[in-house]
Amino acid sequence: MARTRPMKKALRYAVPATVAGAAVAAVGLVPALASSGGSPDLPRITAEELVAKIAASDTQQLSGTVRITTDLGLPALPGMGSGGHGGGRGNSAGEGGGEKAGDADPRGRLTELASGSHTLRVAVDGPDRQRLSIVEKAAEYSLIRNGGDVWAYDSATNTAHHTVLPREDGRGAGPEEAPGGLEKVTPQKAAQEVLKAVDATTSVTVDGTAKVAGQDAHQLLIEPKQPDSTVGSVRIAVDADSGVPLKFTLTPKGGGKAAVDVGFTEVDFAEPDAGTFDFKPPKGAKVTEEKPDGARNGSGETPHKDSEGGKDSKGGRGGDGKGRDAAEGLPSGLEVLGEGWGSVARIELPGGGPVPGAGAGQETAPEARKLLDGFTEEVKGDFGTGRFFGTRLVNALITDDGTVYVGAVTREGLVKAAGSAGGAG
Amino acid sequence: MSRAELPQDERTGRMGHQGHPGHSGLPRRPEREAEGGEPAPDRDGEPDEARRRPSPLWTLGLFRSELTVTFRRWRTLALLAVLAAVPLLVGIAVKVETGDGGPAGDGGGGGEGPAFIGQVTNNGLFLVFTALAATLPFFLPMAVGVVAGDSVAGEASAGTLRYLLVAPAGRTRLLLAKFTAILAFCLAATLTVAVSALAVGALLFPLGEVILLSGTTVPLADGMLRALAIAVAVAASLVGLAALGLFVSTLTNSGIAAMATTVGLLITVQILGAIPQLDAIHPYLFPHQWMSFADLLRDPVHWDDLLDNLRLQGLYAAVFGSAAWARFTGRDITV
Numbered sequence: 001m002a003r004t005r006p007m008k009k010a011l012r013y014a015v016p017a018t019v020a021g022a023a024v025a026a027v028g029l030v031p032a033l034a035s036s037g038g039s040p041d042l043p044r045i046t047a048e049e050l051v052a053k054i055a056a057s058d059t060q061q062l063s064g065t066v067r068i069t070t071d072l073g074l075p076a077l078p079g080m081g082s083g084g085h086g087g088g089r090g091n092s093a094g095e096g097g098g099e100k101a102g103d104a105d106p107r108g109r110l111t112e113l114a115s116g117s118h119t120l121r122v123a124v125d126g127p128d129r130q131r132l133s134i135v136e137k138a139a140e141y142s143l144i145r146n147g148g149d150v151w152a153y154d155s156a157t158n159t160a161h162h163t164v165l166p167r168e169d170g171r172g173a174g175p176e177e178a179p180g181g182l183e184k185v186t187p188q189k190a191a192q193e194v195l196k197a198v199d200a201t202t203s204v205t206v207d208g209t210a211k212v213a214g215q216d217a218h219q220l221l222i223e224p225k226q227p228d229s230t231v232g233s234v235r236i237a238v239d240a241d242s243g244v245p246l247k248f249t250l251t252p253k254g255g256g257k258a259a260v261d262v263g264f265t266e267v268d269f270a271e272p273d274a275g276t277f278d279f280k281p282p283k284g285a286k287v288t289e290e291k292p293d294g295a296r297n298g299s300g301e302t303p304h305k306d307s308e309g310g311k312d313s314k315g316g317r318g319g320d321g322k323g324r325d326a327a328e329g330l331p332s333g334l335e336v337l338g339e340g341w342g343s344v345a346r347i348e349l350p351g352g353g354p355v356p357g358a359g360a361g362q363e364t365a366p367e368a369r370k371l372l373d374g375f376t377e378e379v380k381g382d383f384g385t386g387r388f389f390g391t392r393l394v395n396a397l398i399t400d401d402g403t404v405y406v407g408a409v410t411r412e413g414l415v416k417a418a419g420s421a422g423g424a425g
Numbered sequence: 426m427s428r429a430e431l432p433q434d435e436r437t438g439r440m441g442h443q444g445h446p447g448h449s450g451l452p453r454r455p456e457r458e459a460e461g462g463e464p465a466p467d468r469d470g471e472p473d474e475a476r477r478r479p480s481p482l483w484t485l486g487l488f489r490s491e492l493t494v495t496f497r498r499w500r501t502l503a504l505l506a507v508l509a510a511v512p513l514l515v516g517i518a519v520k521v522e523t524g525d526g527g528p529a530g531d532g533g534g535g536g537e538g539p540a541f542i543g544q545v546t547n548n549g550l551f552l553v554f555t556a557l558a559a560t561l562p563f564f565l566p567m568a569v570g571v572v573a574g575d576s577v578a579g580e581a582s583a584g585t586l587r588y589l590l591v592a593p594a595g596r597t598r599l600l601l602a603k604f605t606a607i608l609a610f611c612l613a614a615t616l617t618v619a620v621s622a623l624a625v626g627a628l629l630f631p632l633g634e635v636i637l638l639s640g641t642t643v644p645l646a647d648g649m650l651r652a653l654a655i656a657v658a659v660a661a662s663l664v665g666l667a668a669l670g671l672f673v674s675t676l677t678n679s680g681i682a683a684m685a686t687t688v689g690l691l692i693t694v695q696i697l698g699a700i701p702q703l704d705a706i707h708p709y710l711f712p713h714q715w716m717s718f719a720d721l722l723r724d725p726v727h728w729d730d731l732l733d734n735l736r737l738q739g740l741y742a743a744v745f746g747s748a749a750w751a752r753f754t755g756r757d758i759t760v
Contacts, residue, residue, distance in 0.1 A: 012751035020744045065729070121727070133639060135727055138540035138558060138719035140638040153640035158543060160640070265729075282636035284547045 039209045040216040042240050047204045050218050050238055057243030063123040063276070064213065064267035070115055070260050073392030105161050105288070106152045109134070109141055119265075123272040131276050146277040153279070160281040163290045201226050201340030212237045212246040213264040228413030229253065229341035230393050242269060252392045253410075259393045337405075337417050344407035344417040379411070382419030484602070487594055491606035495572060501610070504568040505617045511564060512556035512622030519545045519552075520629045540719060548633055549626025550645070553652045554722070556622035557615070557659050561715050562695065565614055569663045570687035572610045573670025576603045577753065579680035587758050596754045600671070604746065607667045608660075615660040619652065641724040651721050658718040662734060665711035665741030666691060672749040675756065711741050 045053075112118075112134075119135040134141040139156035152161040207221035217237040224231050230253050237247035247263030281287045337344045376387035379397065386399035388411060397405040397414045405418045495501055523546050539559035544551040577600075580586035590596060626632070635648030643651075670687040677683050691712075697703055698710050707713050714734035720727040 009755035012755045013748070016744050016748035016751055019747050023740045023744065065727075119727075119729075133723075135720075135723070137716050138638075140640075140723060142640050144640075151640075155636075155638040155640065156543075158547075158636070279640060280642070282640055282642050283634070284636070285640075 040211055040240075042209045042216055042218060045206055045218055047206050047220065050206055050220050051204065053243035054220075054236075054238055054245060059242045059244045059269060060126045061124060061271045062244065062267060062269050063272040064121070064264045066120040066122055066262060067117070067265050068113055068120060068260075068262045069117045069258070070113065071257060071392065072114065072259055072394065073390075105290075106143055106150070106163075109152070109154070123276045125272050125274075125277065129277045131272075142279075144277060144279040146279065149279075151279045151281070153281070153285070157286075158282070158284065159286045159288065161288045161290065162281070201342070207235070209240075210237050210247075212239075213267045215246060215267060216240045217246050224341035226340060226342040228409040228416070230395065230408045230410055231341055237263070239267075244269075250393070254392060256392070337421055338407075338409075342407070342409050342413060342417075344405050344409060344414060346417075346421055347404040347406065349402040349404060379415060381415040383415075383421070386418070388414070484594075484598060487592075487598060487602040488605050491602045492609055495576075495606045495610055496613070500575075501572065504571060505614060508560060508564060508568060508614055508617050509621035511560050512552055512618060512625050515539075515542070515556055515559060516545070516552055516622070516625035516629050540716070544636065545626070546630055548635060548648075549628075549630035550623065550632055550635055550648050550652060552626030552630065553619050553622040554655065554719070556618050557655060557718065558716070560618050561659055561662065561718075562712070563691075565611075565618065565659070566663060566666050566691050566712075567688055568614050569607070569611050569666055570670050570691055571684050573607045573667045574674050574684035574687040575680045576607055576671055577674040577749075578677050578683035579674075581678040581758070582680045590758055597750060600675075600750055600753050604667070604671055604749075607671060608664065611663040611667055612657070612660040615656045615663070619656040623652070637724045638719065638722045639724040643724075655718045655721050658721060658731060658734075659715075661738060662712075662715050662718065664738040665745075668742040668745035668749070669711070672745040672752065675749045675752040708737075711737060713737065 113120075121131075121133040121135060123131040128145070128147050130143075130145045132143045136156070139154075141155070142151075142153045144151045144153075148165045150163040150165060152163075153159075154161075201224060203223045203225055205221045205223075207219045210217050210219050217239050220236040220238060222234040222236070232251040232253040232255070235247075235249040235251070236245050238244070239246050244267075246267060248260065249258045249263070250260040251257075252259045334348075335346045337346055372387065376389045376398070379386055379388040383399050383403075384401065386397050389396045389398070390411060394406060394408055395411055395414050397411075397418055399405075399418065403418075403421075405414050405421070407414060407417070409417070519542065539555050541551045541554040541558060545555055577586065580589060589599060592599075594602075632645060634642050634644055635651070636642050666687070669690060670683070673686045673690070674680075674683040677686075694710050695712055698707055698712055714730050714737060717730035717734045720729075720731050
């Protein structure tokens, strides 16, 4: 019954083949074109001008979608994301474990951003009103700051967490710290953190232009000069009009894909809808109230300090006057060694002897000891012996006498720092 | 199978379209009692461009008859009944679980049980979302796979396909009618789950204001609208699989083989989608953004993934739809 000529038959299959080919090409090329291909033509600008532009930027209002991808090379341990710090959790025991403890406490939840890819929605209206939502699969975690009230709502567990900020904090340092590191995940803050570390140890250049979230942007390229640093380069895309940093990419020296990549995928500089910042706990939600002074100083801050220790600290040792920024608010027993990118945080552990996790005060059990040995390796140096724990960016050294050295420096740098500190102390 | 062996009845349930008077006596299989168009002689079922000038109304008739054929099947009704039973089971389970005053099953999206299940006791409307989240990974696509896989191959194995093609509709038009009928089934299946869940939810639990994922509370009417939008989004999520099933269905003359292949492909793709090491290919798999329907429950709605999903489904429909067309129009129909 075959009447159709083979040619004609074969030609028909060209249609799906073409459609599939065009689709694959479009899927493969369009994002590439959208993100990198469009290098807009912008007037040349020097690094200083660009940094000044960022500093002078007075954009107070924006809303948008932020994509954050973090690959620090942390070992995939169960509970590492949310339970990696000691004691921050209130009622997690009652919820039967699992990845999600039933508490909307911001501190635990924000550490989840330290691994994997997340989509955030941010809205900012001045220093007193911010909203941050972590878009999850069929769930959402929202942090809303409206004046002195900070609300956190977790839709997966239908729980809310309420913190009232102390009055004076609500004015001054409020946006810096109050919402549990809310600002740290926006590109602005991430860029500022790095710019703080700009000094003789760092080369800052302008490296072309890019299109980020539909905006024309200059690219600031920051490279550490210190050989011990594990940071290869930091790239910040700055909006050409407003001076708002739109994208932050941190590439480790070891190469590979970016260790931290935070950037807007959509951004709008118009005033966010006022209703965005109104939050009332929904009916039926379990609400946890927190006393104002308990909002900070918790161990929940530790992961941030760990991962940013290298960039945070401008000055030398914690003791002298130069290191005021860094020393302020640091837990006792913490001291910063070295300068700039090569700085290493030295932490005296209260118990003595290695404990699992860097700086998280948990007691040592034989099992924990075994676990610790499993993902660390032994190192010897001037300081004696210790265990080395490495990630792509942050490395830690735990000596047998219970001192932890953490920094974004190579293993050799860490051993050197530990050796000289041991000699000095 | 010659014409003489086939029963010469089953003319009653059909719509009268402009026919070819000389060929009114074509045979039908009893189960295929309604189908579009009067038959016309067509050389061995090949499409004949010169003779194919049917009116749009005629196409509508073809589609309507396809719809009737699909929905009159006992199998289709059984599938819908199973789908309608899922929300009932979930609802009763949640009711029994929480009947002693204990809290709703916590966790929700955390991997224990389908998403939103923790909210069901507060608001029966959430049973709609829970039921859709529970049926979307397998129940719904399996039903669609059965219907889509059977659409062409089932006709072929029943021996009715060549007679269907004798009609002046042409193969392209027939394929379009088939595809439209499958899409109608996707929507019907989703709405069955949603309506059944709403009924069960209203019976067993209170209805009221809806708490969105962002913590915003909206009135029930708004929640209902969102539920409807979600049902449509879920139905649209099945378009890619429907096209895939239609293509598979044109490959074989065995209805069972086509159904098994389609469902097998679905399971394979779901497994591939669950392997984290393969995340490079995940964006190309049709179930990749299936759960994006939940984004309709955010405030404001998060469109990125929803639109991604629609684009992906459209892509699958275009690729496998045209592949089905290429296969079906170029193929020899001997049974």
